[in-house]
Amino acid sequence: MANETDAAFCALPGTPASVPERFQETRVMREIVQSAHTIAIVGLSPSELRASYFVGFYLQRHGYRIVPVNPNESEILGETSYPSLTAIPFPVDVVDVFRKPSAVPAIAAEAVQIGARALWLQFGVVSLEGAEIAERGGLKVVMDRCLKVEHARHMGRMHWFGLNTGVVSARRE
Amino acid sequence: MNGHAEHEFDGQARTFGFETRAVHAGQRPDPYTGASALPIFQTSAFVFEDTDSAAAYFNLQEYGNIYSRIMNPTVAAFEERIASLEGGAGAVAFSSGLAAQLAAFYTLLQPGDHIVASQAIYGGSIAQFKHVFGRLSVDVTLVNPDEASAWEAAIRPTTKALFGETIGNPSGNILDIRTVAGIAHAHGIPLIVDNTFATPYLCRPIEWGADIVVHSATKFIDGHGTSIGGVVVDAGGFDWGNGRFPGIAEPSEEYHGLAFHETFGVYGYLMKLRAETLRDLGAALAPFNAFLYTLGLETLPVRMERHVRNAEGVARFLAAHPMVERVRYAGLPGNPYYTLAQQYVPRGAGSVFAFDLKGDRNTGQRFIEGLSLWRHLANVGDTKSLVIHPASTTHRQLGDAELAASGVAPGTVRLSVGLESLDDLTWDLERGLAAARAGTAGRAAAPALEEKEGERTHG
Numbered sequence: 001m002a003n004e005t006d007a008a009f010c011a012l013p014g015t016p017a018s019v020p021e022r023f024q025e026t027r028v029m030r031e032i033v034q035s036a037h038t039i040a041i042v043g044l045s046p047s048e049l050r051a052s053y054f055v056g057f058y059l060q061r062h063g064y065r066i067v068p069v070n071p072n073e074s075e076i077l078g079e080t081s082y083p084s085l086t087a088i089p090f091p092v093d094v095v096d097v098f099r100k101p102s103a104v105p106a107i108a109a110e111a112v113q114i115g116a117r118a119l120w121l122q123f124g125v126v127s128l129e130g131a132e133i134a135e136r137g138g139l140k141v142v143m144d145r146c147l148k149v150e151h152a153r154h155m156g157r158m159h160w161f162g163l164n165t166g167v168v169s170a171r172r173e
Numbered sequence: 174m175n176g177h178a179e180h181e182f183d184g185q186a187r188t189f190g191f192e193t194r195a196v197h198a199g200q201r202p203d204p205y206t207g208a209s210a211l212p213i214f215q216t217s218a219f220v221f222e223d224t225d226s227a228a229a230y231f232n233l234q235e236y237g238n239i240y241s242r243i244m245n246p247t248v249a250a251f252e253e254r255i256a257s258l259e260g261g262a263g264a265v266a267f268s269s270g271l272a273a274q275l276a277a278f279y280t281l282l283q284p285g286d287h288i289v290a291s292q293a294i295y296g297g298s299i300a301q302f303k304h305v306f307g308r309l310s311v312d313v314t315l316v317n318p319d320e321a322s323a324w325e326a327a328i329r330p331t332t333k334a335l336f337g338e339t340i341g342n343p344s345g346n347i348l349d350i351r352t353v354a355g356i357a358h359a360h361g362i363p364l365i366v367d368n369t370f371a372t373p374y375l376c377r378p379i380e381w382g383a384d385i386v387v388h389s390a391t392k393f394i395d396g397h398g399t400s401i402g403g404v405v406v407d408a409g410g411f412d413w414g415n416g417r418f419p420g421i422a423e424p425s426e427e428y429h430g431l432a433f434h435e436t437f438g439v440y441g442y443l444m445k446l447r448a449e450t451l452r453d454l455g456a457a458l459a460p461f462n463a464f465l466y467t468l469g470l471e472t473l474p475v476r477m478e479r480h481v482r483n484a485e486g487v488a489r490f491l492a493a494h495p496m497v498e499r500v501r502y503a504g505l506p507g508n509p510y511y512t513l514a515q516q517y518v519p520r521g522a523g524s525v526f527a528f529d530l531k532g533d534r535n536t537g538q539r540f541i542e543g544l545s546l547w548r549h550l551a552n553v554g555d556t557k558s559l560v561i562h563p564a565s566t567t568h569r570q571l572g573d574a575e576l577a578a579s580g581v582a583p584g585t586v587r588l589s590v591g592l593e594s595l596d597d598l599t600w601d602l603e604r605g606l607a608a609a610r611a612g613t614a615g616r617a618a619a620p621a622l623e624e625k626e627g628e629r630t631h632g
Contacts, residue, residue, distance in 0.1 A: 162252025
């Protein structure tokens with residue numbers, strides 16, 4: 001896909017060859033999804049038909065506090081929208097990014113600055129430079145994966161739609 | 174891909190094998206009751222938690238059960254299991270194999286579009302392409318699947334998909350999936366493969382480049398001849414946003430302008446297949462049938478091993494018999510498809526194949542009547558061994574010239590080799606062949622074929 005457009009997609013096939021495995025580890029993704037409370041979504045659209053809105057709406061329904069980061073909006077999903085990560089006046093656990101890859105290094109630097117614990121880049125958003133900045137700052141990094149899909153796979157009801165969660169378990173939940 | 178997510182147990186990552194997924198994928202212990210076997214959710218509809226949830230389900234913003242024409246948890250367990258075994262992103266089940274095939278195409282076609290299909294496929298599929306697709310103003314070109322140039326030459330600007338069967342019915346031809354997928358992708362269109370005869374145990378077309386896999390689940394997935402059903406599996410890798418598929422990429426009138434490809438990406442085709450095609454065509458799979466299919470899949474690996482072992486034994490027996498003109502089994506050395514079979518179905522070329530008796534239509538009929546263990550019926554993929562004589566049943570309306578054009582000889586017999594003792598199967602075949610030979614030697618002719626009712630049905 002075109003790398004210099006903002007990520008409109010929730011779940012496009014990404015660029016698997018260029019993404020190191022450690023940025024897509026099941027264990028890491030599940031830990032982030034299970035431990036997070038507050039998720040800032042950079043590039044969250046106010047349009048109900050955009051993938052970022054689907055993700056934000058879904059995560060909000062499942063109890064996460066969503067913090068929109070979009071300088072063009074004042075409120076999305078009933079939450080105050082901030083122009084940047086550094087403008088958010090309270091702690092953020094995860095920074096979820098729906099922006100073009102070239103915007104990621106600056107976002108990663110801000111994520112480090114505000115003390116976030118994880119940087120999550122959505123499908124099609126691949127930035128090794130941004131990942132390096134975040135990792136140096138002590139953040140977990142996930143790349144080219146969808147936060148909604150990973151939640152639905154492990155904790156949600158994606159299996160009700162005949163989608164392949166990959167989950168095999170003999171344990172009663 | 175999303176197919177084989179690794180799992181972490183006590184700190185160790187693991188990707189489970191085919192046999193493990195055949196037993197477990199898609200079905201976790203029921204969280205509410207602890208039931209270990211798959212519960213049959215025999216319900217038409219599902220109660221909403223509240224009005225907000227109902228709205229989110231209808232808007233596809235949340236994975237929620239609404240109505241069993243669109244989704245059902247028992248059916249979903251089957252869908253996820255077959256998706257896992259085929260290596261796809263997901264699956265949608267239908268009330269028959271032909272319904273699944275129609276739905277797979279309906280989701281990506283518009284009036285004026287065109288598809289290219291192998292001519293060496295099930296006659297019922299060809300009938301659907303000619304008659305149903307014709308009425309929907311979709312044009313179909315049938316090609317010799319063995320010639321790459323024929324596929325290439327048939328593609329037009331309006332072509333939206335290529336279609337073939339892994340193992341062709343009834344001639345046993347093997348599709349060169351990688352080559353045909355390459356041609357499709359060079360033109361920005363998907364390859365759809367019917368994997369009914371091979372099953373994912375013998376061949377996984379997605380691993381060779383196929384984009385969508387369809388099944389008649391009635392056959393080896395069921396495995397016991399109990400239930401009619403079908404399923405569509407999507408690899409999740411095709412770029413529907415390449416400009417040729419406005420039905421998937423452009424805003425949908427049915428969902429307030431939702432663009433399935435943009436919003437759901439990998440799952441865009443599957444979501445449209447379910448939320449629009451299945452919902453609107455209405456060919457939903459019954460939960461009880463899905464329950465039987467999940468049971469069938471649990472034993473698929475062990476059944477298919479025995480199916481192909483028996484099929485190879487029967488094929489060798491027939492090839493050595495003086496009453497047999499030829500055996501069309503790709504697993505036999507010397508078969509024109511032997512090399513392709515070694516590549517695509519190395520564990521065995523399935524257990525459905527045809528052979529040609531020396532003689533005419535009456536010879537075939539006497540053969541059938543001389544059998545007592547093989548069941549004479551129009552289906553395949555059962556534990557029981559099955560037999561049919563196309564010239565007096567599925568193809569009986571055709572004259573000899575038309576028969577020949579469809580690759581069926583007057584003495585062609587199709588077998589579906591089951592799981593009985595191999596010695597018993599060849600013992601019974603020997604009796605049938607003796608009966609066929611006795612007639613050839615001048616016994617009173619069997620009743621005229623024309624006096625019997627027969628329709629072009631299925632199988």
